[in-house]
Amino acid sequence: MNDTTLQNFQPQQDQSLASGDTVRGQYSDATPDKGQPVTRNESVEENLSVRVRDLSLWYGEHQALDDISIDVFANTVTALIGPSGCGKSTFLRCLNRMNDLISSVRIKGLVEMDGRDVNARGMDEVALRRRVGMVFQKPNPFPKSIFENVAYAPRMHDMVSRKADQDELVERALRDAGLWNEVKDKLHEPGTSLSGGQQQRLCIARAIAVRPDVILMDEPTSALDPISTATIEDLMDKLKQDFTIVTVTHNMQQAARVADYTAFFHLGEMIEYNATKQMFANPHTKKAEDYITGRYG
Amino acid sequence: MNIVFLLFCAVLVVLGGIAFTLSRAKAARVRATGTTMHAQPDQYAWFAVLVTAGPALLVSALGAFVLLLMGADIPTFYLLAASLVIALIGLVMGLNQVRSDFHARRAIEGVIRKLLAAAAMISILTTLGILLSIISEALRFFQMHSFWDFVTGTTWNPGASFLSAAGRGDEGGSAAQFGSIPLFAGTFMITLIAMLVAIPFGLGAAIYMVEFAPLRIRKAAKPVIEVLAGIPTVVYGVFAALTVAPLVVDIAGLFGLDASYSNALAPGLVMGIMIIPFISSLSDDVINSVPNSLREGALALGITKAEMVRNVVVPAAAPGIISASLLAVSRALGETMIVVMAAGMRPNLTANPLEDMTTVTVSIVAALTGDQEFESAQTLSAFALGLVLFIVTLTLNVVSVFMIRRFREKYRVNNL
Amino acid sequence: MSQSFEEISAQLKKRHRRSARMKWMTMGALILSAAFLVVFISDMVVRGWPAFQQAQIQVEVSYDEQSQKLPLAAVDEDVRPLISRGFFRPLPRKMENNPALMGTTQTQWVIADSRVDQYLKGNEDRLRPADKETLQALVEEGRAELKFNTTFFTTGDSKMPELAGIASAAIGTVMTMLVTMAVCFPIGVMTAVYLEEFAPDNKLTQLIEININNLAAVPSILFGLLGLAIYISFFGVPRSSPLVGGLTLALMTLPVIIISTRAALRSVPDSIRHAAFGVGCSRWQVVRDHVLPVSLPGILTGSIIGLAQAMGETAPLIIVGMVAFIPDASISITNASTVMPAQIFTWASEPNSAFAEKTAGGILVLLAVLIFLNALAVWLRNKFERRW
Incomplete structure (x- = not known):
């Protein structure tokens, strides 16, 4: 296995551990040479969704991300954890270029999807966002009806031509988001009339209605009650069959419950990236261990 | 003493x-x-x-x-x-x-x-004073002339002395008539023209400043627009009468149209310019207070910026924008100096903005500036007109306050 | 499952074009709005600039008995029509007051007639051919030229354009504003302090608040009706006086001051109040010693803006009769008087086109004062604004 250049940013088979799904991914200080083509394991290549190399980001003079490299695998849930202000949300927003909205932001490094650098000049950020959807910390349904909240973007994208298609698409998205049974009789009431947990699932339905490849979730349950949180966690588990999910969470139990892989961020650096089980059972770095065991946060 | x-x-x-x-x-x-x-x-x-x-x-x-x-x-x-x-x-x-x-x-x-x-x-x-003074004088007016004629009459002819004061003694002659419809028609025509200018420009400028402009331009443009709001109305009146009205006549002449020098278009246009900063700064505030989460929510779906503005931001801000527009209408209805200086004195029931027509406020001023005795029907008619103006603007204000309150409540709820 | 970037981008082309179109259109709205301002200001400057110049002619004035009886005889017959009649009228009195002048002949610059003035400014040509020749000769000799127009700033209104000035209107404005601010500043600040710091949250307080917001949106002309019916007819305040004008404007400015003062008081954080209460201050002592001092710049800023607004207001003053013809200024709040915007209004309705430049000149002066006041308010705000 040719993994000398991979070990730094891909959770990898660890020779020292026999078990199939325990991987080692301690981030070494050696940064990979950017000019050198990265060789990949074929099976990994198939599953790769987003590839990030040496990503640094500055807000004006302040550096918020420092040389992040990470591989996100298709049809998995990847959780980003770390103390607040560590750059995990900033990193997440690099994946669909939401940071473009802030004028003082400067980005260096590679974010690659489908073989294309998403920050390249020719890349249309609107096209990127169609393939990389996002769910936010606070539910933000549009001030429109429940139906319109879901149908709006697909209609804009010409994904539906007939009324019947549209109805079908809305129903499917709401079903996938586990909301259909609760709202099927009040599709034309405003989206804001729902409870917080329902609003968040509506936002998830809105995001999946566009059929993106990747769904980014920025602390999607932090504003919700425990029961709604559990519903959404179940939903994430189901959705990963069709989508790749990257979620930011400040709740380590949540990461442990839903994520296949977990990355630990600290002060703009990615300290450790590993399979979730491994990360929580046996973190390789002192910082991650301290954080996970609750010594700071 | x-x-x-x-x-x-x-x-x-x-x-x-x-x-x-x-x-x-x-x-x-x-x-x-x-x-x-x-x-x-x-x-x-x-x-x-x-x-x-x-x-x-x-x-x-x-x-x-x-x-x-x-x-x-x-x-x-x-x-x-x-x-x-x-x-x-x-x-x-x-x-x-x-x-x-x-x-x-x-x-x-x-x-x-x-x-x-x-x-x-x-x-x-103060409010009581306005109400009492206007109502009591208006009631005295309605004792002299029927309320019904005032509301439904189409001839406003307060009497020969008023016309001679305006230098048009030969037009009058018959008994005074107080049918206010032509005045309100003129007022609404000029207000309509003003709104057709002010709402697109004011709203457009606000949208550009909030959604598209770089911070530098926004910081520079805001005070410039606000300077427009600080200019006294009498100055706009001079501009309308001396510059815009002849211009309108010339341009209409190019199209073979005959425009009066006191046409309704000139005061309407200038009033629109006057109200642009009013609408733009109110809409600016409202659009600014649409939560950013809605914008991000739309953009994250692969929606373009214009679609986001048109389908998400503007509908969300709509109550506030409508409220600002209602306030602007109320302002245009009560605006006096521009119309006194640039609009006509002749009550004229027409739909042609190139003709001269007069407004409620012009009639109030005309009725109170001649050498009239205070008790005459002409003087008192000003108070009857003032009463209607007060009721209309008050209603508009109340509705607009109600709408802006709904807007605020909505976003407090939505922000959870 | 999903489309490639290329497919999506191709589909997006049209939508991006529409997006760009909206950006350009809204930008156009802003640029045009700013362009209106530029056109408007430059129109006023072009029209008003000549008002600051006035044609003067150097003539020999003979002060003798004949000119005491017939002032026109004081100058040569051929230049007589070129000189403002306003120069001749006070001649006899001048000689009476100053007997030493009697029997002398003096060469002096005198104010030219407005037709001369307009001719030299290239505006209109109503001079008789003979007068024109005389004038041309004078111009070539350097004895007729445009000079800075001090008359414009030192005299009151006049039926002769060359003698009309803004002094009496300016004094009227100052008197009226004194009355306005003397009434509405204390009442406005007191109301705001009461509502912000003392008032219980009950129906009456809410009524007052709603009422203030409504008053702010009442058309200004209705305040004129109030002034006419209550102040003039009921209380018998003299018509056309700065007193009645000032009181009327005070009611109109009151909401502006109340609203901005409340905003200033509200921006003082509660921690300051709590700290003061904590050391045993009474509510009034908290307001007087701690809240008012720190919110004073905000209160002043709001008051200056209110003052600027009142200064530009015309409609209610027309209703209470402040559009009088006032040739001589009087520093009194009960004599008939006029204000700057009303003077502009009067001149604008003069048929004589020489008044058009006076109108625009008056506007330039008024705008300069208003811009100065607004700049002062902004400066105050920036200098003393504290972020808590």
Whole structure:
């Protein structure tokens, strides 16, 4: 296995551990040479969704991300954890270029999807966002009806031509988001009339209605009650069959419950990236261990 | 009379000074004996001043009021003398109150509180004053002319004397008629033109500044737009009458149209320009307060910026934008100087903005600036028009306040 | 499952074009709005600039008995029509007051007639051919030229354009504003202090608040009706006086001051109040010693803006009769008087086109004052604004 250049940013088979799904991914200080083509394991290549190399980001003079490299695998849930202000949300927003909205932001490094650098000049950020959807910390349904909240973007994208298609698409998205049974009789009431947990699932339905490849979730349950949180966690588990999910969470139990892989961020650096089980059972770095065991946060 | 008044003031000031020094000295003496007092010597002193001057001033003011109202013949001298006597009594009482168990500070603050509350009541009195003065005069007008004719009549012809004052004595002749429809038609026509200018430009500028403009441009453009809002209306009136109206006539001439020099288009356009900053700064605030999460939510779905603005931001801000527009309409309806200077004086029921037409405010000014006696129907008709104007603008304001409140509540709820 | 970037981008082309179109259109709205301002200001400057210049002619004035009886005889017959009649009228009195002048002949610059003035400014040509020749000769000799127009700033209104000035209107404005601010500043601040710091949250307080917001949006002309019906008819305040004008404007400015003062008071954080209460201050002492001092710049800023607004207001003043013809200024609040915007209004309705430049000149002066006041308010705000 040719993994000398991979070990730094891909959770990898660890020779020292026999078990199939325990991987080692301690981030070494050696940064990979950017000019050198990265060789990949074929099976990994198939599953790769987003590839990030040496990503640094500055807000004006302040550096918020420092040389992040990470591989996100298709049809998995990847959780980003770390103390607040560590750059995990900033990193997440690099994946669909939401940071473009802030004028003082400067980005260096590679974010690659489908073989294309998403920050390249020719890349249309609107096209990127169609393939990389996002769910936010606070539910933000549009001030429109429940139906319109879901149908709006697909209609804009010409994904539906007939009324019947549209109805079908809305129903499917709401079903996938586990909301259909609760709202099927009040599709034309405003989206804001729902409870917080329902609003968040509506936002998830809105995001999946566009059929993106990747769904980014920025602390999607932090504003919700425990029961709604559990519903959404179940939903994430189901959705990963069709989508790749990257979620930011400040709740380590949540990461442990839903994520296949977990990355630990600290002060703009990615300290450790590993399979979730491994990360929580046996973190390789002192910082991650301290954080996970609750010594700071 | 002026000298008497000055003398009165001087004596009062002297009495106040005496009250201050005496009571302070007394309080200090009491305190020096070791008695604990409820207030500082200064506070006793101020209390003494208050009881000396307060009632005296109140009595003299009341007396003057009665004098003015009733025209009663209480000589000023006696009134002021009586006030001074009251001031002396107050002085003695104030000195008497310098006791250790008296809460001088609390007494002073009670008075201050009442004074402040009285000041707050003045705004209510103003509204009442406007209402009462307008309604009572309007009622007198409706006793002379039927309300029904006023509301449904299509001829506004307040009489020959008014027309001759305007230099058009030959047009009148017959008896005065007060049908207000042509005035309201003219008002609405000019308001409509103004809104057609102000809403697209104001809203467009606001959208650009909030959604598209770099911060630098936004910072530079905002004050420039606000300068437009600070320009007096009379200046806009001059601009409309001297510059825009001839321009409109020339341009209409190019198309073979015959425009009057006091056409409705010129004041309408200029009024629109005047209202642009009003709409743009209100809409700017409203659009700015649409939560960013909605914008991000739309953009994250792969929606373009224009689609986001049109389908998410503007609908979300709609109550606020409508409320701003209603306020702007209310302003345009009540705007006076531009139309007085640039619109016509001739009541004219037409849909052609190139003709001259007059408005409610022009008629109010015209009715009140001639050498009319106050009791005449023409003068009183101004109050009837003012009453309608007041009701219409008040309704618009109330509706707009209601809408903006709904907007605010909506986003407080949505932000969870 | 999903489309490639290329497919999506191709589909997006049209939508991006539409997005760009909206950006350009809204930008156009902003640029045009700013362009209106530029056109408007430059129009006023172009029209008003000549008002600051006035044609003057150097003539020999003979002060003798004949000119005492017939002032026109004081100058040569051929230049007589070129000189403002306003120069001749006071001549006899001038000689009476200054007997030493009698029997002398003096060469002096005198104000030219407005037709001369307009001719030299290239505006209109109503001079008779003979007068024109005389004038041309004078111009070539350097004895007729445009000079800075001090008359414009030192005289009151006049039926003769060359003698009309803004002094009496300016004094009227100052008197009226004194009355306005004397009434509405204390009442406005007191109301705001009461509502913000003392008032219980009950129906009456809410009524006052709603009422203030409504008053702020009542058309200004209705305040004029109030002034006419209550102040003039009911209380018998003299018509056209700065007193009645000032009182009327005070009611109109009151909401502006109340609203901005409340905003200033509200921006003082509660921690300051709590700290003061904590050391045993009474509510009034907290307001007087701690809240008012720190919110004073905000209060002043709001008051200056209110003052600027009142200064530009015309409609209610027309209703209470402040559009009088006032040739001589009087520093009194009960005499008939006029204000700057009303003077502009009067001149604008003069048929004589020489008044058009006076109108625009008056506007430039008024705008300069208003811009100065607004700049002062902004400066105050920036200098003393504290972020808590």
